[in-house]
Amino acid sequence: GNSVTQMEGPVTLSEEAFLTINCTYTATGYPSLFWYVQYPGEGLQLLLKATKADDKGSNKGFEATYRKETTSFHLEKGSVQVSDSAVYFCALSDRGAGANSKLTFGKGITLSVRP
Amino acid sequence: DAGVIQSPRHEVTEMGQEVTLRCKPISGHNSLFWYRQTMMRGLELLIYFNNNVPIDDSGMPEDRFSAKMPNASFSTLKIQPSEPRDSAVYFCASSFGDGLNYGYTFGSGTRLTVV
Numbered sequence: 001g002n003s004v005t006q007m008e009g010p011v012t013l014s015e016e017a018f019l020t021i022n023c024t025y026t027a028t029g030y031p032s033l034f035w036y037v038q039y040p041g042e043g044l045q046l047l048l049k050a051t052k053a054d055d056k057g058s059n060k061g062f063e064a065t066y067r068k069e070t071t072s073f074h075l076e077k078g079s080v081q082v083s084d085s086a087v088y089f090c091a092l093s094d095r096g097a098g099a100n101s102k103l104t105f106g107k108g109i110t111l112s113v114r115p
Numbered sequence: 116d117a118g119v120i121q122s123p124r125h126e127v128t129e130m131g132q133e134v135t136l137r138c139k140p141i142s143g144h145n146s147l148f149w150y151r152q153t154m155m156r157g158l159e160l161l162i163y164f165n166n167n168v169p170i171d172d173s174g175m176p177e178d179r180f181s182a183k184m185p186n187a188s189f190s191t192l193k194i195q196p197s198e199p200r201d202s203a204v205y206f207c208a209s210s211f212g213d214g215l216n217y218g219y220t221f222g223s224g225t226r227l228t229v230v
């Protein structure tokens with residue numbers, strides 16, 4: 001079955017530090033990959049996505065590249081801000097499942113950015 | 116668009132009572148998902164609907180949980196009787212089609228506390 005593995009957290013960084021959050025996946029078909037962000041007290045929001053191998057998703061300074069050879073979709077940002085403090089979820093959806101596709105989420109990782 | 120609307124935002128109830136959580140998806144979205152989030156188990160998919168029809172309810176923990184979607188603009192998740200271990204944040208999400216291109220839109224969640 002499909003699964004997503006995220007690095008253990010929490011992660012604490014100083015403002016303007018470089019961020020990498022690791023995500024690897026296992027999928028039986030041809031997944032699309034996503035990063036969602038959850039700010040305190042809110043629901044999850046789509047941050048970025050990639051639908052095929054070598055695609056790069058980007059948004060708000062965050063980037064992630066779909067690496068089929070390493071089954072990874074690591075999230076990066078060159079300079080984090082205090083406002084980036086949130087929980088980050090990696091997710092996949094198997095396009096091969098058609099109308100019954102659904103997202104499989106990782107456990108999430110909490111990022112705290114210090115001023 | 117007001118987004119996915121969930122009510123109530125917070126619910127505190129006594130063990131054994133019936134609890135009903137409500138969700139209004141985004142107009143035009145035809146898939147609806149109910150998730151539960153806890154510290155121990157992370158984000159779990161309970162059930163999802165496509166065109167108002169339940170597609171997969173394998174995540175519903177037990178018979179005490181039931182979900183309905185009587186029309187395209189409304190869904191409920193009911194717990195009867197409630198137990199302390201049901202305490203969690205319950206999220207509703209909706210998408211157009213399989214959500215692979217635009218992802219899911221999540222509501223702000225209902226924080227349920229069963230005492």
